Amino acid sequence: MSADDLLALTAAQAAEASARGELARDELFELYRERAFADRAAGAAGLNCFTWVAEDVPAGAGGAERAPLGGVPLAVKDLFCTRGVPSQSGSRILEGYLPPYTAHAVERLADAGAPLLAKTNQDEFAMGSSTENSAFGPSLNPWDRERVPGGSSGGSAAAVAAGLAPWALGTDTGGSIRQPAALCGVVGLKPTYGAVSRYGMIAFASSLDQAGPLTRDVRDCALLLAHMVGRDPCDATSLEPREEIALPSAEDLEGIRFGVPEELAAEGIEDGVLASFRASLERARELGAEVHDVHLPHAPHALSAYYVLAPAEASSNLARFDGVRYGLRVDGRDLLDMYTRTRHDGFGREVKRRIMLGTYALSSGYYDAYYGRAQRVRTKIADDFREAFELVDFIVTPTAPSVAFRLGEKTADPLAMYLNDYCTVPMSLAGIPAISIPCGLSEGLPVGFQIAGPAFSENRLFEVAHALEGSFEFDGAQARV
């Protein structure tokens, strides 16, 4: 096969070609390795998707072609620990850190035949919606290099969109897989909380963090997820799957009821995004779906609750970065001085802001007013979804309120940046699965369509996403470099 033919294959198609013996050993890995390496070598002239690219096919990946994932190489967000490979969650404070172990999800995927191709750029500790808060500098959107790829899994989304990686892993705490998938025109899934082990993910907010796939299409997404899910003794919140993840094949939506929550699909959404969303609902109707109005009355408060809960958990999780056991140390006159200087120099601006916010919300005198209340709002949001799912099968919304914005446009205003998560945070707080698929263009830039279902509905989510994808006929090839 020619390089162009190989590049045109989805990951699932490549795995199938590999199983039929149509690919030479390591052929796909070498092709993508060269492309990823070229982006890295191009520096400012590239997309800056990667923080590290493999020199060679990883040892032990020799038989990967015969494994279920066919040797199709995988790009992995920097915050997944990978043995002997730099893993610093986009932060200066973990400079030089080479983990002694590999994250559960990455190990499972490598065993299933998806060897590690590269580590991808991200917002520091996954805090951000633009991949501009990175010690490695910003990643760029392949659709328009003056714009951000979204975040925090922006490097993974941009790499898949640009054809620099066949598929990628990201993590989603409040939208960090779905929003960059939307802004880059790829598919991104946040699984049910607990579906995938968090072992080896450098933690941001542990009650919300979930690993998930970023892929070219819905089938690739299902194929990758199928080999990630499962209970892991190293993560007590991970769960036994209720059913095996299957590859979707649905082409219509007969009998499917979609609910559109007015709270997340009207006010605050850019006109072009809303127009594309409404046209997508029309496609859904043509495929046989019923579209109903539903209400999630507490959803408008989700962002407020999230920006208490996530920073609170982060302030606790990030206490471990103190210059004692790994990463950066800045000398001080005594122990406390060493801690505070190390953290001052090692953390970027947004991370400091969130640590301060979380520490404040947990501090004596404020705990009940902020953290306690936010936890109660979370209960109400989960209740809202439960009630809505008694009336409809899925909730659908635009994934992000806008298309990709310009670099630097929102860095000076934290609240404007946080509003990117408006449509994705409610599902995160409720722990339910949600997928973003590209549904069209507005101003020449991709728009994402978000579909959320009840806990453990991933298989049904893939089926409806697959049917919609066929009808949207989104052409992602134009973003490939």
Place this chain on the structure above:
Amino acid sequence: MAIDRAEVLHVARLARLALSEEEIEPMARELSAVLDHVARIAELDLEGVAPSTHVIEVTGALRPDEPVPSFPREVILEHAPEVDGEGFLVPSPQA
């Protein structure tokens, strides 16, 4: 909710975070803006609502308490900024 300079310094101390002089004022301003926004949850009637720490029910997360080998000491010490072969070295708490 306006956060003043003294409060920023207090929280920074709790968070073990040094702030330079020029970082204090912007931090106070940005925290105040975010807290103003999140304070909207004060409007909700949440009387009698139970707090959620975890929304997906997990049962049977217990396991037998059996010791298993962990990483060898030298593997862990390898990543530390300063060690003496036995443990991590840190500056004295009272210099």
